[in-house]
Amino acid sequence: MITLDESTLIAYVDGELDSETNRLVEGKLNENANAKKYVEHLREISALSRIAFNDTLHQSVPQALKDTILNVKVEPNQAADNVVSFAAPRAKNEWRMALPMAAAVAFLFLGLGGGYQYSKTSAENALKLAAFTLEKDKIAMEGALNKALEVNMSGNALSWKNPDSKRSVAFTPVRTYQDKTGTYCREYRKDLNAGGKPKTTFGLACREGNGTWKTRYLILNNKTGRSF
Amino acid sequence: MDARTQQELISILPRLRRFALGLTRNESAADDLVQSACEKAIARIDQWEPGTRLDSWMFRIIQTTNIDQIRSQKRRDGYLEVIEGQSEPSFDGERAAESSMTLDAVRRAIYTLPDDQRAVIMLVSVEGFSYKEASDALEIPMGTLTSRLVRARTALARILKEQNGDMDITHTENISTLEQGATK
Numbered sequence: 001m002i003t004l005d006e007s008t009l010i011a012y013v014d015g016e017l018d019s020e021t022n023r024l025v026e027g028k029l030n031e032n033a034n035a036k037k038y039v040e041h042l043r044e045i046s047a048l049s050r051i052a053f054n055d056t057l058h059q060s061v062p063q064a065l066k067d068t069i070l071n072v073k074v075e076p077n078q079a080a081d082n083v084v085s086f087a088a089p090r091a092k093n094e095w096r097m098a099l100p101m102a103a104a105v106a107f108l109f110l111g112l113g114g115g116y117q118y119s120k121t122s123a124e125n126a127l128k129l130a131a132f133t134l135e136k137d138k139i140a141m142e143g144a145l146n147k148a149l150e151v152n153m154s155g156n157a158l159s160w161k162n163p164d165s166k167r168s169v170a171f172t173p174v175r176t177y178q179d180k181t182g183t184y185c186r187e188y189r190k191d192l193n194a195g196g197k198p199k200t201t202f203g204l205a206c207r208e209g210n211g212t213w214k215t216r217y218l219i220l221n222n223k224t225g226r227s228f
Numbered sequence: 229m230d231a232r233t234q235q236e237l238i239s240i241l242p243r244l245r246r247f248a249l250g251l252t253r254n255e256s257a258a259d260d261l262v263q264s265a266c267e268k269a270i271a272r273i274d275q276w277e278p279g280t281r282l283d284s285w286m287f288r289i290i291q292t293t294n295i296d297q298i299r300s301q302k303r304r305d306g307y308l309e310v311i312e313g314q315s316e317p318s319f320d321g322e323r324a325a326e327s328s329m330t331l332d333a334v335r336r337a338i339y340t341l342p343d344d345q346r347a348v349i350m351l352v353s354v355e356g357f358s359y360k361e362a363s364d365a366l367e368i369p370m371g372t373l374t375s376r377l378v379r380a381r382t383a384l385a386r387i388l389k390e391q392n393g394d395m396d397i398t399h400t401e402n403i404s405t406l407e408q409g410a411t412k
Contacts, residue, residue: 007378
């Protein structure tokens with residue numbers, strides 16, 4: 001027996017109930033219009049709270065604050081980190097750009113004729129391979145995201161990792177909504193690590209009829225990730 | 229501090245400023261708070277366990293620094309402190325005439341909450357932390373976290389409902405427009 005008290009409804013909105021309790025609450029909500037309305041109200045406030053404080057994320061950080069951290073003497077770690085840079089805020093563009101870039105470079109090499117092309121083959125292959133790996137990782141990560149959203153309870157991460165490209169990602173569904181048309185949408189957290197650089201972004205994805213989840217928007221934590 | 233930690237600390241600064249703004253309700257006070265917290269963190273960086281979350285550790289330092297500052301001095305900004313246990317957080321009725329919830333109204337409603345409830349809302353609602361992550365970051369028991377959260381959410385629901393009068397939930401379009409706008 002479950003009562004639709006405030007703390008239960010709040011935990012329900014936050015996606016913090018176990019699947020059994022969740023099911024019971026959903027069943028009860030269907031019989032209780034007032035509680036359902038309250039849940040919608042709570043959801044709306046949560047969504048708006050998130051957005052209400054987004055401005056700060058998009059402001060530039062005062063230089064004095066950055067200097068406090070930058071002026072600290074650091075022990076260098078492996079320089080290799082910066083070679084294959086894969087920062088999340090630009091990841092979308094990188095996905096898009098990598099293949100055309102590789103194609104353009106390959107085209108250039110081909111256009112320059114036989115002998116020259118021959119000497120550049122290994123560079124070309126390396127580029128192709130990098131682009132190929134990037135594309136493969138992209139597809140695998142999309143698969144992992146879909147699985148996380150389809151299967152995982154809120155708060156439980158699903159991790160994926162490619163030891164060869166040193167890219168890894170964990171997707172954690174944060175919260176589940178149902179919009180007016182009955183479509184399920186879930187907010188998720190994405191912890192990407194590429195070449196030793198961790199990056200966290202948030203997204204909201206909604207479920208399409210065929211069981212695929214499509215990201216409707218992404219919240220980037222840090223627009224100025226590379227500016228220092 | 230190693231270079232990677234330094235880099236990560238720089239990259240989470242926007243989120244630290246957001247959390248601090250939620251706690252202090254004032255931008256310059258927020259930056260002062262993040263500044264002190266970063267200085268503390270740098271001084272005791274050896275207490276941070278590599279492999280654990282740097283953001284959670286920083287949120288905790290910001291929270292405790294803020295509590296210390298509140299205790300040791302009168303707040304510089306003009307807000308009244310709402311002491312936990314007082315039942316009705318007062319709300320400025322200036323905007324009560326508005327027909328729909330605005331982001332400003334939500335922010336102001338959050339600002340009326342007591343400090344400890346605001347910290348919880350900032351982590352769970354704004355940062356998207358799970359209850360477990362938030363209770364770890366704030367070093368409070370799960371039961372304390374959930375009771376603060378329930379009190380905060382109930383208060384927000386009431387404040388924002390009063391504002392809206394007889395509210396009908398039809399703001400979904402507004403939300404998605406705003407969110408899309410924020411990411412493009």
